[in-house]
Amino acid sequence: MTRHSIYQGKVVDLGRETVLLPNGQNITLEIVRHPGGAAVLALDDAERVCVLHQYRHAVGGWLWELPAGKLDPGEPPLTTAQRELAEEAGVRAQQWESLGTMVSTPGFCDEVIHLFIARQLSAVPLRREHDEVMQVFWWTAQELRVRLAQGEVRDAKTLVALYRWMLGSVQNGGQPVE
């Protein structure tokens, strides 16, 4: 595989990659290399879910999303998850479980998102970036079901984490992570 860099920005690292496919074809693909991310489904003692109403310029409006963010270079995904939950939602959690991983858009990007459930919450100060426009909400199970049924939740990582939790389909059997 050879890679020719097209653009290296703050978020997007775009290149043209020439590869030999398993079918013997040589092709050139436009690939965005991404550091990966982590997202957190945080549940309070009443089993309410922490969601952010976040302005996303890329999609032209507001989305309901779980607290989430990009991995810093070499950062363990759990550390990212803990940092983003604190900075974006003002929440710290004592108990963490893995909800597995997902890939966002494998046609042109290598982004892997690590999903977690967090419980036993306490408040910490918010520390948002100047370009983060969001408000914190706490949804009951009933509100969550209505929002999902009405198609109001559209963000992929948020949907995958919520659905996995609702289905009890936790990949590592719900074992705590350190």
Added chain:
Amino acid sequence: MTRHSIYQGKVVDLGRETVLLPNGQNITLEIVRHPGGAAVLALDDAERVCVLHQYRHAVGGWLWELPAGKLDPGEPPLTTAQRELAEEAGVRAQQWESLGTMVSTPGFCDEVIHLFIARQLSAVPLRREHDEVMQVFWWTAQELRVRLAQGEVRDAKTLVALYRWMLGSVQNGGQPVE
């Protein structure tokens, strides 16, 4: 909003966009503009699910995915879904329902994926692109549950469509679409 184009390729259209956020901040973001896509959860008469085992260079290996593809300019998502189901899986369907939409990666890309359920299937000839490396499988409900529980399904659109179907969380109430 002003946009400065960085690169326009076959798949990726990358630009730098300067925008006024709702909090009054002016910022510049790297944004990939994408035509959007459609994906199909096709069920045969035994309720087996059609899945593709597809080689994805971006993520360095094989993924389990629903048949899916990009919208051609101006193309209705249902037309895309029908074309991709035929070309990639060799399947035509008589009955179609919407499974709603999702956004893949709203931090830097505007891609919206339209999800469908297809039933009453019949066979048509495969017509794959030279760069599409994939095999068709049909999973029973039991095999699907095992694959999901073991974390073998990692593609976001595939997970969202499967989970929505399993939860009966169809956004338009499962109404047929034309």
